Amino acid sequence: MKMRRPTTKGFARTSSLLRDRIRKASESRGFAETRVLTHWSEIVGEDMARICRPVDVKYGRQSFGATLTVLTTGAQAPMLEMQKEILRSRVNAAYGYNAIAHLRITQTAPTGFSDGQAQFGAAPKKVKATPDPETQKEAARVTASFDNSDLRQALEQLAGNVLMKNKNSKKGL
Secondary structure: OOOOOOOOOOOOOHHHHHHHHHHHHHHHOOOOOOHHHHOHHHHHOHHHHOOEEEEEEEEOOOOOOEEEEEEEOOOOHHHHHHOHHHHHHHHHHHHOOOOEEEEEEEOOEOOEOOHHHOOOOOOOOOOOOOOOHHHHHHHHHHOOOOOOHHHHHHHHHHHHHHHHHHHHHHHOO
């Protein structure tokens, strides 16, 4: 009988190497389910993951369920407060049972102010609208009297933006 040769050639997956370290770090903060930390944006959704992140889970002595502490910025705290129950239900769906009974929102991390300065996610990029050819011709006509090409180009772009905004405001957009 022929022996099967190993296909990994001595290499191991990164996930298997880091699994124990991630579990140890997450258990120190009270997370029984590491997936809540590693897949936060998938669990709560991109919009909520952009404004908050989980900090720790505390288990009370008298009450059933745990308290999840979530870190957010000061400006986003009222918005997150209104969506508290949605967030709690999504996290409980990841646990598979009603593990989180309470949700606490903090604007600074319990370990100090350095954690509170973290950026949660980038805002979606806005698509820059380009003026139509008619608006570009009008902007070029307005700025044709300038001799300096750099100044003329900058003013042409400004005039195009102003003319486009005026057109959109007349249409009711």
